[in-house]
Amino acid sequence: MISTVEQLKAARQAYAIQVEMRAGSDKSEGKIRKHVLICGGTGCTSSGSPALRETLEKVLEEKGIADEIKIVTTGCFGLCALGPVMIVYPEGTFYSMVKPEDIATIVDSHLIGNVPVESLQFHEMTGDHHASGLSDMTFYKKQHRVALRNCGVIDPLNIQEYIARDGYLALAKVLTEMTPDEVIQTVLDSGLRGRGGGGFPTGLKWKFASNNRGQVKKYVACNADEGDPGAFMDRSVLEGDPHAVIEAMAIAGYAIGADEGYVYVRAEYPIAIERLQAAIDQAKEEGLLGEKIFGTDFSFDLKIRLGAGAFVCGEETALMTSIEGHRGEPRPRPPFPAVKGLFGQPTVLNNVETYANIPQILLHGADWFASMGTEKSKGTKVFAIGGKIVNTGLLEVPMGTTLREVIYEIGGGIPNGKQFKAAQTGGPSGGCIPASLIDTPIDYDNLTAIGCMMGSGGLIVMDEDNCMVDIARFFLDFTVDESCGKCTPCRVGTRRLLEILDKIIAGKGEREDLDRMEEMCQYIKSASL
Amino acid sequence: MKKKLTTVDFRGTKEQEEKLLAVIKKYAGVKGAMMPILQEAQDIYGYLPYEVQKKISDETGVPVEEIYGIASFYAQFKLNPNGEVAVAVCLGTACYVKGSGDIIEECSRVLNVPIGSTSSDGKYSLEATRCIGACGLAPVLTINGEVYGRLTKDDIAGILAKYM
Numbered sequence: 247m248i249s250t251v252e253q254l255k256a257a258r259q260a261y262a263i264q265v266e267m268r269a270g271s272d273k274s275e276g277k278i279r280k281h282v283l284i285c286g287g288t289g290c291t292s293s294g295s296p297a298l299r300e301t302l303e304k305v306l307e308e309k310g311i312a313d314e315i316k317i318v319t320t321g322c323f324g325l326c327a328l329g330p331v332m333i334v335y336p337e338g339t340f341y342s343m344v345k346p347e348d349i350a351t352i353v354d355s356h357l358i359g360n361v362p363v364e365s366l367q368f369h370e371m372t373g374d375h376h377a378s379g380l381s382d383m384t385f386y387k388k389q390h391r392v393a394l395r396n397c398g399v400i401d402p403l404n405i406q407e408y409i410a411r412d413g414y415l416a417l418a419k420v421l422t423e424m425t426p427d428e429v430i431q432t433v434l435d436s437g438l439r440g441r442g443g444g445g446f447p448t449g450l451k452w453k454f455a456s457n458n459r460g461q462v463k464k465y466v467a468c469n470a471d472e473g474d475p476g477a478f479m480d481r482s483v484l485e486g487d488p489h490a491v492i493e494a495m496a497i498a499g500y501a502i503g504a505d506e507g508y509v510y511v512r513a514e515y516p517i518a519i520e521r522l523q524a525a526i527d528q529a530k531e532e533g534l535l536g537e538k539i540f541g542t543d544f545s546f547d548l549k550i551r552l553g554a555g556a557f558v559c560g561e562e563t564a565l566m567t568s569i570e571g572h573r574g575e576p577r578p579r580p581p582f583p584a585v586k587g588l589f590g591q592p593t594v595l596n597n598v599e600t601y602a603n604i605p606q607i608l609l610h611g612a613d614w615f616a617s618m619g620t621e622k623s624k625g626t627k628v629f630a631i632g633g634k635i636v637n638t639g640l641l642e643v644p645m646g647t648t649l650r651e652v653i654y655e656i657g658g659g660i661p662n663g664k665q666f667k668a669a670q671t672g673g674p675s676g677g678c679i680p681a682s683l684i685d686t687p688i689d690y691d692n693l694t695a696i697g698c699m700m701g702s703g704g705l706i707v708m709d710e711d712n713c714m715v716d717i718a719r720f721f722l723d724f725t726v727d728e729s730c731g732k733c734t735p736c737r738v739g740t741r742r743l744l745e746i747l748d749k750i751i752a753g754k755g756e757r758e759d760l761d762r763m764e765e766m767c768q769y770i771k772s773a774s775l
Numbered sequence: 776m777k778k779k780l781t782t783v784d785f786r787g788t789k790e791q792e793e794k795l796l797a798v799i800k801k802y803a804g805v806k807g808a809m810m811p812i813l814q815e816a817q818d819i820y821g822y823l824p825y826e827v828q829k830k831i832s833d834e835t836g837v838p839v840e841e842i843y844g845i846a847s848f849y850a851q852f853k854l855n856p857n858g859e860v861a862v863a864v865c866l867g868t869a870c871y872v873k874g875s876g877d878i879i880e881e882c883s884r885v886l887n888v889p890i891g892s893t894s895s896d897g898k899y900s901l902e903a904t905r906c907i908g909a910c911g912l913a914p915v916l917t918i919n920g921e922v923y924g925r926l927t928k929d930d931i932a933g934i935l936a937k938y939m
Contacts, residue, residue: 288907288908288909289908289909289910289911289912292909292912292915292922292924293909293911293912293922293924325911326909326910326911326912327911328911329911329912473905474868474906475866475867475868475869475871475905475906476867476868476869476906476910477906478906478908478910481908513814513851514851514904514905514906514907514908515908551807551810551811552810552811552814553849553851554810554813554814554849554850554851554852555849555850555851555905556848556849556850557905568810569807569810570806570807571806571807571808571809571810571845572809572845573844573845573848574848574849589806589807630910632868632869632910632911632913633868633869633872633873633913634872634873638869638910638911638913639911670868673868704868706868706869706872708872712872717872720868720871721868730848
């Protein structure tokens with residue numbers, strides 16, 4: 247049980263040894279010589295990482311060195327295309343596409359003989375540069391990890407490792423040294439905007455919900471209903487660093503005066519749900535959630551609610567209607583959730599990535615956060631990059647990084663020597679960035695200005711072989727399916743649009759069809775919720 | 776994804792019904808409990824046939840049309856049972872741009888089951904799913920939950936043969 251700030255600080259010091267080796271330190275706990283980190287994100291789990299762990303445990307047992315090597319299953323490292331991925335510390339040797347039959351070689355040569363197995367190590371796609379560790383890989387070099395700082399570094403199922411990396415220190419600071427209004431002011435000053443895609447200033451949202459603290463029942467909610475196809479930022483944060491979201495929601499609770507929170511997660515994310523639930527249970531056991539946290543008068547409880555696969559539930563009012571147990575249909579705004587949200591009470595609703603930034607902002611200050619990014623978009627943004635790209639995976643860059651840097655430097659370019667055609671952002675309701683605009687610095691306002699949107703961070707790359715009309719049809723098909731049906735312009739209009747596109751694909755398009763479609767799009771947008 | 780009410784006969788057991796009643800009891804008085812009840816009911820039966828919806832309605836007092844409204848609204852709730860071999864092809868964007876449209880058609884051809892339905896003997900079902908988040912392995916499909924990734928159309932017959 248941790249019931250005072252001093253106890254938390256003492257725990258942090260005691261646990262530090264568990265993770266120091268991963269920062270290159272040669273200090274070790276007892277007999278442990280090396281840490282082997284195996285990615286347990288959804289991507290690597292699908293490509294067979296659980297079997298790697300089993301084999302590794304067996305081989306270490308046979309060789310009699312099971313007590314010298316610590317195996318850690320982490321969240322996503324980011325390089326999903328090369329999964330399953332494994333890192334050995336303190337060297338930081340990066341093994342990619344490891345198979346169970348490779349394990350014996352790695353154990354003999356590297357873990358016993360201290361000679362990394364070169365043939366199994368990750369090689370840069372360009373030239374014969376041989377990356378020796380994470381910081382040396384092009385994929386990681388340009389990245390700046392704030393929301394993902396613990397993903398692929400700690401064991402998400404072990405609260406001690408989170409505490410060792412400054413976990414819950416921000417909550418402790420907020421509860422014992424700051425007033426709720428100071429917390430809100432710090433978030434406001436940091437310039438943090440909603441990472442779910444809307445880009446609304448987070449501090450402002452909190453301020454609107456902060457009236458009548460202590461007199462009205464309020465809620466804090468987290469949107470983890472990541473519905474955009476090809477987007478897996480929020481899932482990776484929940485899988486890799488669930489405590490960061492819990493800590494942030496408790497901070498939000500203190501700021502607005504709420505004692506209860508809900509996380510709405512897609513049911514399609516079983517690993518994320520399992521780890522979040524385990525993290526909530528651990529936090530409760532340690533007294534970091536529940537009654538009178540850190541001996542103050544602040545109490546906070548957190549529950550998980552599962553979505554059931556409805557795209558529209560990513561919209562805030564629909565999400566809340568769904569938590570209440572109904573069809574997830576949006577309601578008109580105003581009233582905004584800050585006034586009348588979940589169960590009719592004032593509610594703050596933020597997305598997972600937004601929350602993941604909060605503890606860092608309160609720990610390091612608004613100025614630190616505001617020093618990253620562009621004038622109106624501060625901080626970093628996590629992207630899930632997929633489609634026709636070499637390094638499919640998860641990355642985090644400062645706002646203002648250009649699409650070219652993301653695709654050609656971090657992403658490693660387009661495979662098979664093909665030409666880049668467009669990048670799709672913002673999911674089905676977003677847009678495509680054509681090759682001519684590839685040097686646009688990515689931030690909220692720039693993307694809106696070119697008729698696209700930031701969205702939640704899904705970035706699908708398309709090459710010369712992809713047909714844009716077909717892609718448009720694919721998204722319209724999705725939209726027709728997922729229209730909740732409440733507003734007629736959307737329900738009927740999207741279907742009419744699809745019919746026109748079908749006609750064009752069948753080779754019967756007319757010039758006027760384009761004007762007709764554009765006009766209809768404007769009507770749908772302005773006349774639906 | 777489009778949904779139809781099932782044509783397969785309901786074969787619920789007494790044991791399943793007891794579990795369902797326990798779930799409903801567990802959520803008595805909980806705010807917004809209908810979603811978790813339906814989710815756990817689907818875990819028990821594998822899908823949500825009319826009989827199950829009716830039972831939940833009788834026990835909770837929520838009209839069955841409202842329950843059907845919820846069950847038919849969310850893609851996760853199934854009104855049809857899965858086949859013994861349940862094939863699901865991801866049609867998320869990352870998979871789609873890498874050719875999962877061709878993959879699902881090939882599955883449909885090999886299994887002789889239309890997309891989104893279950894064969895009449897209940898053996899095979901084929902569905903298109905939303906993004907399952909394994910975009911790094913695109914295009915992907917799952918068979919009874921096992922993931923197959925980095926597929927080409929030519930891999931399909933070989934993979935399915937293992938289950939036929």
